[in-house]
Amino acid sequence: MRKCILTILLHIGACAMAQPVILIDSNLQSINISKQGYVRTGNDFLPFDKFKESWLALASDKLYWLPNNTQWFYCKLKNNAGKSRVFKLWLNNVQAGVTQMYLVRNGVIDSSQKTGSLLGPKQRSTGDRLLSMQVVLNAGEETGLYLKSFRRQIGITVSPMLYNVMNDNINERLDNWMIFGLSFMLIISITALSIYFSFPSKELFWFAAYSFAVLFYSIAVSGFGSLYIWGSFPL
Structure with a gap:
């Protein structure tokens, strides 16, 4: 037993x-x-x-x-x-x-x-x-x-x-939405810079600088930066 x-x-x-x-x-x-x-x-x-x-x-x-x-x-x-x-x-x-x-x-x-x-x-x-x-x-x-x-x-x-x-196309759809968002941010940044050159002012300068800073940060944290732009040198 x-x-x-x-x-x-x-x-x-x-x-x-x-x-x-x-x-x-x-x-x-x-x-x-x-x-x-x-x-x-x-x-x-x-x-x-x-x-x-x-x-x-x-x-x-x-x-x-x-x-x-x-x-x-x-x-x-x-x-x-x-x-x-x-x-x-x-x-x-x-x-x-x-x-x-x-x-x-x-x-x-x-x-x-x-x-x-x-x-x-x-x-x-x-x-x-x-x-x-x-x-x-x-x-x-x-x-x-x-x-x-x-x-x-x-x-x-x-x-x-x-x-x-x-x-596994869920991530592909997310990527497409992120590309759309980044493209929209790029348009805003370029527009802000164009307006600044046409009507220079301190306020427009800082708005354009802020727009490009946010765009660059978003590209970095999204992963698109290291994948497509700076290759082996990500942030």
Whole structure:
């Protein structure tokens, strides 16, 4: 009897310590992957299966990346669908520094991509403003997803989301609205500058300067600046 109870307790303990797996079925369109992930700090790549004691479980739907530190995130994905599925992993923060993604299958790094606000357009995995990387999940396989990030100056919050590539046009619509807004601000700034040159005054000068300052700030914080204008030298 005692042996049976001990066996049951050991089984329960093993289940409690088991690594959570994010299941991907054929109907899944999007999911936040941070809730069932782990984090650590350090420069070296430490596989989760061999260095579990170095990883801390993350009980949040967001990642907080500290400045001037190399930080890691890990989660395990399993594709239960009958065919391979393709997603985009969105970081949803235009100031995500330099972030590299590793996909590990059967203990081997299968692929690697990187993106971030400190990289030029040609260095990024995709040309998405909110920073994304493509994730291919083979049918019936488990895939370990690692993110390595280095951030300068200030800490930021990142919300990593997987979106089906066939259904991720929400961010595209947002980009279009932002381009419309920035274009409108540019027209106001140019108009203000033209009026100032036609009717010079101190008030018009400061209004034109303020308009261009707001426009420049909006371009910077929206991510369009580092993506299209100053390339590898974002603010």
